Amino acid sequence: MKPNPTPAQGREQDKKQANQRTLRRLLLASVAMFAFGFLLVPLYDVFCQITGLNGKTGGAVSEHQGAQVDATRWVTVQFLTNTNADMPWLFEPLQHKVKVHPGEITKVSFSVLNPALKPMTAQAVPSVSPSEGAEYLLKTQCFCFEQQTLAAGAHQEMTLLFRVDPNLPPHIHTLTLAYTLFDISETHAIGQMAQVGINGGLSYE
Amino acid sequence: MSHSSAQASAHSEHEHGQPAKGLTRWLYTTNHKDIGTLYLWFSFAMFLTGGCMALVIRSELFQPGLQLVQPEFFNQMTTLHGLIMVFGAVMPAFVGLANWMIPLMVGAPDMALPRMNNLSFWILPFAFAMLLSTLLMEGGGPNFGWTFYAPLSTTYAPPSVTFFIFSVHMMGISSIMGAINVVATTLNMRAPGMTMMKMPLFVWTWLITAFLLIAVMPVLAGVITMMLMDIHFGTSFFNAGGGGDPVLFQHLFWFFGHPEVYIMILPAFGIISHIVPTFSRKRLFGYASMVYATASIAFLSFIVWAHHMFTVGLPLAGELFFMYSTMLIAVPTGVKVFNWISTMFRGSLSFETPMLFAIGFIVLFTIGGFSGLMLAIAPADFQYHDTYFVVAHFHYVLVPGAIFSIIAGAYYWLPKWTGHMVDERLGRWHFWLSIIGVNLTFFPMHFLGLAGMPRRIPDYALQFADFNMIASIGGFLFGFSQLLFLYIVIKCIRSTDQAPDKPWEGAEGLEWQVPSPAPYHTFSTPPKVD
Numbered sequence: 001m002k003p004n005p006t007p008a009q010g011r012e013q014d015k016k017q018a019n020q021r022t023l024r025r026l027l028l029a030s031v032a033m034f035a036f037g038f039l040l041v042p043l044y045d046v047f048c049q050i051t052g053l054n055g056k057t058g059g060a061v062s063e064h065q066g067a068q069v070d071a072t073r074w075v076t077v078q079f080l081t082n083t084n085a086d087m088p089w090l091f092e093p094l095q096h097k098v099k100v101h102p103g104e105i106t107k108v109s110f111s112v113l114n115p116a117l118k119p120m121t122a123q124a125v126p127s128v129s130p131s132e133g134a135e136y137l138l139k140t141q142c143f144c145f146e147q148q149t150l151a152a153g154a155h156q157e158m159t160l161l162f163r164v165d166p167n168l169p170p171h172i173h174t175l176t177l178a179y180t181l182f183d184i185s186e187t188h189a190i191g192q193m194a195q196v197g198i199n200g201g202l203s204y205e
Numbered sequence: 206m207s208h209s210s211a212q213a214s215a216h217s218e219h220e221h222g223q224p225a226k227g228l229t230r231w232l233y234t235t236n237h238k239d240i241g242t243l244y245l246w247f248s249f250a251m252f253l254t255g256g257c258m259a260l261v262i263r264s265e266l267f268q269p270g271l272q273l274v275q276p277e278f279f280n281q282m283t284t285l286h287g288l289i290m291v292f293g294a295v296m297p298a299f300v301g302l303a304n305w306m307i308p309l310m311v312g313a314p315d316m317a318l319p320r321m322n323n324l325s326f327w328i329l330p331f332a333f334a335m336l337l338s339t340l341l342m343e344g345g346g347p348n349f350g351w352t353f354y355a356p357l358s359t360t361y362a363p364p365s366v367t368f369f370i371f372s373v374h375m376m377g378i379s380s381i382m383g384a385i386n387v388v389a390t391t392l393n394m395r396a397p398g399m400t401m402m403k404m405p406l407f408v409w410t411w412l413i414t415a416f417l418l419i420a421v422m423p424v425l426a427g428v429i430t431m432m433l434m435d436i437h438f439g440t441s442f443f444n445a446g447g448g449g450d451p452v453l454f455q456h457l458f459w460f461f462g463h464p465e466v467y468i469m470i471l472p473a474f475g476i477i478s479h480i481v482p483t484f485s486r487k488r489l490f491g492y493a494s495m496v497y498a499t500a501s502i503a504f505l506s507f508i509v510w511a512h513h514m515f516t517v518g519l520p521l522a523g524e525l526f527f528m529y530s531t532m533l534i535a536v537p538t539g540v541k542v543f544n545w546i547s548t549m550f551r552g553s554l555s556f557e558t559p560m561l562f563a564i565g566f567i568v569l570f571t572i573g574g575f576s577g578l579m580l581a582i583a584p585a586d587f588q589y590h591d592t593y594f595v596v597a598h599f600h601y602v603l604v605p606g607a608i609f610s611i612i613a614g615a616y617y618w619l620p621k622w623t624g625h626m627v628d629e630r631l632g633r634w635h636f637w638l639s640i641i642g643v644n645l646t647f648f649p650m651h652f653l654g655l656a657g658m659p660r661r662i663p664d665y666a667l668q669f670a671d672f673n674m675i676a677s678i679g680g681f682l683f684g685f686s687q688l689l690f691l692y693i694v695i696k697c698i699r700s701t702d703q704a705p706d707k708p709w710e711g712a713e714g715l716e717w718q719v720p721s722p723a724p725y726h727t728f729s730t731p732p733k734v735d
Contacts (some may be wrong), residue, residue, distance in 0.1 A: 008730075015317075015393055018389075018392075018393040019317040019318060019393050019394075020300050020387070022317070022388060022389040022392055022393060023318060023321075023385060026384075026385040026388060026389070026419055027385065029420075030381050030385075030419055030422070030423045031423070032423075032428055033265075033419070033420055033421070033422075034423035034424070034425075034427050035424070035426055036423075036424065037423060037425075037427025037428065037457060038427055038431075040424075040457060040460070041431075041442060041453065041457075044450070044453050044456060045450075047407060055524060064552045066628040084445075084446065099257055123446050123447070125446065125448075131518070131520060132520070153723070179328075179636035180445065182445060182446025183446070184446045184447060
């Protein structure tokens with residue numbers, strides 16, 4: 001027969017259980033905070049999208065959004081082009097600025113040339129300043145929605161269709177849309193290989 | 206406070222009495238005092254390692270032009286100096302002090318989870334061996350600054366960055382385990398009668414620090430995992446070309462990084478709150494306000510991170526929010542400083558070495574706090590950002606802040622750890638050399654920064670030459686006076702000058718009720734606290 005635990009032994013047992021419970025809870029808290037770190041990534045994007053912080057513009061909008069033309073008002077839209085470090089492409093807007101009425105669709109073309117001796121793939125990333133105006137620059141069609149692959153020495157004209165939302169705050173008279181062109185040939189190639197791998201695997205059957 | 210001296214009464218049979226002999230004692234130990242000692246010696250070794258790197262930096266900056274090292278190596282030195290001092294010296298030193306003192310202070314026989322305690326220490330030497338080994342790898346060690354901003358640490362990083370990521374993962378796991386142990390010990394292992402509001406302040410500040418660690422170290426682990434995925438698995442968390450955002454890295458890093466700076470200072474506040482009352486022979490002024498101030502600082506630390514990022518292009522509302530919330534931290538911090546001063550006011554002061562370092566802490570940490578307030582002013586920060594002014598600020602809060610408090614704590618508790626008194630004369634020498642060295646090193650950096658000298662550069666314009674020379678001389682003075690500290694500690698261990706159980710007449714707390722040196726097992730029967 002087991003002797004009854006003395007009060008001291010009982011206390012020890014209680015402490016052990018309490019320690020195990022604390023350990024479990026805190027481990028769970030650490031795992032939760034690890035997950036929270038990853039959750040901050042989409043939260044950050046959503047936050048930027050809603051507030052237009054960081055000059056991030058939204059994706060493609062429908063033809064009809066913001067279509068009431070406000071002929072009483074002029075807004076200047078300027079275009080800037082940059083290439084990221086180690087990106088050899090020549091990238092230029094054909095018009096450096098346009099004056100538009102809010103609500104009217106405007107088309108602007110950009111020219112790119114791949115001077116390298118190999119085919120390359122690029123991705124343009126837009127940014128609007130002042131960032132407060134970012135959400136009012138509506139793009140119905142943009143080359144930045146897809147990637148561009150150019151053969152060695154190839155040249156191409158790329159189209160942007162946009163309108164300025166008539167709800168643009170009245171104190172904003174000028175919007176600057178800057179594109180930075182990134183070389184993504186490497187990641188693009190990995191994606192392609194994965195694609196070929198899958199298709200190739202199927203075709204052998 | 207008192208406790209029953211009936212400790213010799215019959216108790217549990219798992220008591221081994223004396224430590225095992227040889228190397229395995231240290232490898233397998235689950236004893237909080239052994240592990241505390243390991244942590245403290247490890248952190249001291251890392252302190253000297255990181256210090257040598259600082260001296261490489263200061264030697265190169267002694268004169269304008271490139272003399273000793275190449276810029277690539279200089280960058281590796283600044284990066285590793287920061288990483289080693291933060292994760293290898295300051296944090297493990299506080300964990301070591303927590304291991305030694307928290308069970309003694311709350312009247313517990315050991316830490317709550319002793320085996321995990323062993324693991325959390327023994328991960329560290331491997332983590333730092335891996336981090337240091339990157340210096341020998343092709344392409345060199347990490348060279349992107351201790352803040353490892355993407356894309357410097359992803360797209361443009363040397364190949365060794367993967368080892369850097371794994372070593373930081375290991376350090377994070379170690380810190381989290383250490384923190385869990387502190388929380389479990391503090392919440393569950395207190396002696397009967399030791400209510401929360403009777404806990405010594407070192408225990409309180411460490412409890413809050415532990416919660417901060419559990420909240421933010423996993424976020425750091427997440428950030429470096431994202432880096433790993435960007436580098437090796439083709440994701441684009443921080444790569445703008447793939448739809449990611451480098452600024453996101455900074456937000457995530459500083460969401461960890463700002464609480465991290467309080468992780469490195471809150472336990473220091475606890476230590477100072479023990480030493481100042483002891484040598485003022487008065488009770489601490491405003492105990493409860495100290496606890497609430499610590500908790501407020503911890504809370505505020507989560508909502509101020511973007512003050513490190515004023516120049517990334519935050520919207521005006523963001524600049525204002527982070528500016529004002531940062532300035533708000535000065536309120537609870539001011540409460541603490543005034544409480545320490547009020548404790549000394551009309552006290553019966555004496556100036557033994559721990560008290561000298563504590564007063565040095567209060568004065569110089571306050572200077573660091575004030576330069577922090579200057580940096581908090583968003584429009585002014587546009588000028589100060591990434592200059593030596595920032596370097597001066599955070600070295601003032603970390604060196605005569607965190608490190609002085611650790612040294613003060615070591616002098617304060619060495620008689621309890623070793624059973625011998627410290628050589629008071631040499632301790633004073635150490636203090637005066639250190640305080641002169643620290644100020645000579647870091648005070649001129651304020652002027653350099655205001656004059657526009659950027660940080661993290663191996664060469665600089667001629668007009669910065671004089672102040673840099675002074676700073677380098679001070680750096681060597683401070684660095685070498687730490688060897689004196691090593692000598693003092695060894696001398697204390699070998700001394701025959703027997704310390705009484707309570708070597709400081711004004712000291713209070715359970716740790717002074719056990720013999721000096723503290724026996725291998727203490728409080729196997731909990732003391733009674735009234």
